[in-house]
Amino acid sequence: MIKVENLRKSFGKLEVLKGITTTIKQGEVVAIIGPSGSGKSTFLRCLNLLEEPTDGKVWIGDQEITNRKTNIMKVRQNVGMVFQHFHLFPHMTVLENLTYAPMKVKGMAKAEAEAKAMELLRKVGLAQKANEYPSRLSGGQKQRVAIARALAMSPEVMLFDEPTSALDPEMVKEVLEVMKSLAHTGMTMAIVTHEMGFAREVADRVLFLDGGLLVEDASPSEFFSAPKSKRAQEFLEKML
Numbered sequence: 614m615i616k617v618e619n620l621r622k623s624f625g626k627l628e629v630l631k632g633i634t635t636t637i638k639q640g641e642v643v644a645i646i647g648p649s650g651s652g653k654s655t656f657l658r659c660l661n662l663l664e665e666p667t668d669g670k671v672w673i674g675d676q677e678i679t680n681r682k683t684n685i686m687k688v689r690q691n692v693g694m695v696f697q698h699f700h701l702f703p704h705m706t707v708l709e710n711l712t713y714a715p716m717k718v719k720g721m722a723k724a725e726a727e728a729k730a731m732e733l734l735r736k737v738g739l740a741q742k743a744n745e746y747p748s749r750l751s752g753g754q755k756q757r758v759a760i761a762r763a764l765a766m767s768p769e770v771m772l773f774d775e776p777t778s779a780l781d782p783e784m785v786k787e788v789l790e791v792m793k794s795l796a797h798t799g800m801t802m803a804i805v806t807h808e809m810g811f812a813r814e815v816a817d818r819v820l821f822l823d824g825g826l827l828v829e830d831a832s833p834s835e836f837f838s839a840p841k842s843k844r845a846q847e848f849l850e851k852m853l
């Protein structure tokens with residue numbers, strides 16, 4: 614579903630991604646782990662062209678998105694993203710947050726968009742909040758709305774950048790539960806996270822980034838019980 618070949622990204626003279634090659638299969642759930650500043654967010658953002666790679670190639674499905682001829686807007690419709698700080702539209706109700714892009718971008722009729730939005734809100738346990746504004750929701754509720762909003766576009770791939778890092782501890786679980794049930798539907802997911810328990814339980818694979826390099830690409834059981842690199846060992850010692 615996702616193929617990354619020798620991906621490089623520099624900001625000015627700072628080389629943040631130093632040649633990353635990997636593939637993510639359809640339905641696979643991949644946890645991206647690594648120290649702060651290792652390039653995790655940049656990597657994720659290159660997968661939907663929120664950052665333009667400096668070099669290398671990225672495919673989503675059979676589309677090479679790094680090809681200049683590719684329609685970036687089309688790619689983004691197909692790749693949902695959830696951020697640490699939710700990024701909901703504050704002046705829209707929860708329901709409007711979910712129906713906006715399907716109507717505006719896909720030309721979906723209002724009734725259909727609302728029906729789909731309500732179904733998604735039920736799935737994340739927030740149907741009763743449809744007519745609230747985001748400011749009236751807890752962090753965990755906001756993040757569940759953000760997930761539902763991304764799903765409203767029927768993406769084939771979902772990217773998550775530290776979706777629980779800004780949440781109070783008691784709200785982390787409700788968001789991880791939603792992500793876990795999404796994983797069980799067969800969604801292809803790439804998740805930057807510091808939730809090691811979640812990564813171990815839900816991910817099919819772990820990518821460990823350090824200093825802009827993909828240092829390990831392993832199953833969770835391999836990675837957490839016997840990390841091969843010294844850098845991953847040291848990282849895990851600090852985390853666990």
Ligand code: ADP
Nearest residue numbers: 624627629647648649650651652653654655656
């Ligand atoms: P992580 O998500 O693993 O913490 P990031 O991908 O956010 O790491 O950042 C990796 C490095 O790239 C950091 O040194 C960061 O300061 C730098 N960086 C990220 N985005 C930009 C940007 N837009 N301009 C300049 N430097 C950036």
Ligand code: MG
Nearest residue numbers: 653654655774
């Ligand atoms: Mg980051």
